[in-house]
Amino acid sequence: MKTMVVGASSGLGRELATELARRKHDLVLVASGRRDLEALAADLTLRHGVAVELVALDLATAADPGARLLAALDAESALDALLLPLGMSRGHDDFSLDAAAIGELLAINLHAPLAIIHALLPRLLAAQGVIVLFGSVAAVRGRGRNVVYAAAKRALVSVYESLRQRFAPGQLRVQLYEPGFIATNLTWGMRLPMPASDPARLARQIVAGLGRGSRRRFVPARYALIAALLRGLPWALYRRMRA
């Protein structure tokens, strides 16, 4: 099994890479920090005996990240799974960002996943593989905060549907996970309305589901109820939830 994890150096991505290595997947790890990637690759190889390739790539500035990753794979190499737990949010994403900042958020949260999927699709189809996308509970309903981030994450729902509509389950499986708050450096120090989830636990759940069919899940599952409540909230009430 060869699996690529994009955004692997920290947070949920690192935990996914660790869990995959524990289950003996050979890995291609992608992130911006070469030193972090090298450390993770060494650790996973030593602890679990798996082969790990790494690609240091700044997704905010890479014009064609898909081509870079395709070039990093051997010509003959199949790809069984592509996990895209990459993401970036910013403070002041409340209609205060300039064009450059908006472009950076869209590049990481939307352009990069799309470009990578496009480039690697033939390899995944050859292996009858699986693509795992990561949306966000923040995208369930538009708010005055996380404007660009949520827009990009909601666009991934559309990508998920497009892939499922285009390819039969026997050709390609597509999974979309929409996490709530996760206990990573991104949420550290924030006042959150509910406890953040353990990324290692989420990783175990997601990796355990890799062999299953296409699916869309909120993780942890309690966020499905929260999403339903948010969606069902009358507009007049929802509009008042500006905090």
Place this chain on the structure above:
Amino acid sequence: MRGYALGESHLTSFDRQFEALCRVQRPDRYRLLDALPTDVPRIPRGGGVSYVAASFGAGGVSQELGAFDRLLAFDEAAGRLTVEAGARIGDVQRFLLARGWYLAVAPGHPRASIGGCIAADVHGKNPARDGTFRSQVEAMELHAPLRGTVVASRQRNPELFEASCGGLGLTGSIARVRLKLARPPSGLVMRRVPVTSLAEAAAVLRESANARVLYGWHDGRARAFGRGVVWVGLSSDRAEGAVEDMPPRDADLPATVRALPFEVWNRAGIAAANGWLGWRWRRAGQSPESLAAALFPLNRARVYFAGFGKAGMAEAQWLVPHRRFDAFAEALADEVARSRPRITLIASKLFAGRAAGLSFDGNGVALAIQLAAPREAPQQRFLEALAGLALAHEGRPNLIKDSSLDGEVARRGIAGFDTARGQLAAHNPGGLHGSELSRRLGL
């Protein structure tokens, strides 16, 4: 900016004698190690299990390095491991034992980080045989905002290397470490040698200096002061220390042991525990022991630590030269008979090293004395009297264990204290790195 996102946490020393609401950074990538503005006071924090407040303090930022816990290189033939300094000693031992190696010097708490072990220059199960943690460190990489990244070893930047071993984290954040490994015994046989006094224990310790494991446990009550047993752990061909005996990570003692709502270690509790342990141990004999159990005895002590209740505990640890030890032990027995402190246990160990910097090392016998309710006036008076006795007998204090020490006692007990302080200051420009411990000791 998210790069150096700060949260606030209530941090408590393991002995519960100091607690503070602290700003905490949790970097998870290398670039975030340097993300704090260069004028922000800070201190690295590993497992957060030091008895004293060595990794936090009011006013500064604790940089939690738990994400830097990866194994970087392992030379199985030569016995060398390069590892990030946030790695837990328990995890490292689990990895190594499965491959026929281990770290001979390891503290009792499996959650201590490798960086913390260096900063505290901890000792293991027989410092007279194995030395302190620095003996197995070949090189380290340190981050400091004004200095950048520097590699220090005995050959390269030796002054920084020496200052960082036992430097209490004041020379910067240790990021990576290359360690020299040892071959573990196939198994251990723990021989019990009953003793009736601390002086007798010291004699047994001296006779057994080359044992793999060597320490004494003693009753601290006035009526039975010093009575106990010396454990002599010898290598065995029987595979009693099988790797599969290593408990999983989830079984490790937590960083903070939840205190019981009541105090177990009142006089009746101490008497009952000593009576039971004496009945169980105070007879000659031997029994096989798993290496895992011998390496991490604190995993079996959760109830013991919880029993101190919210008042916590104190540990005073003094290393007394051989020629003064018997007189010290006798004076200590007299003091205990006079003041009748609530001592929960006394542990004895043999040292045969060279006192360097602020490290707890030297040539003599060390006593670790644990007390309940250290804020109560009689207990405090005993701790003061103990310090006086130890200083009078040329004792050297363990700074990383004893919350009751102040700068003056440390200066009197550690020859070269001011020199060591000056060396630390030279590697800590502007006093950027600091903790409650360094503040208390005036470092």
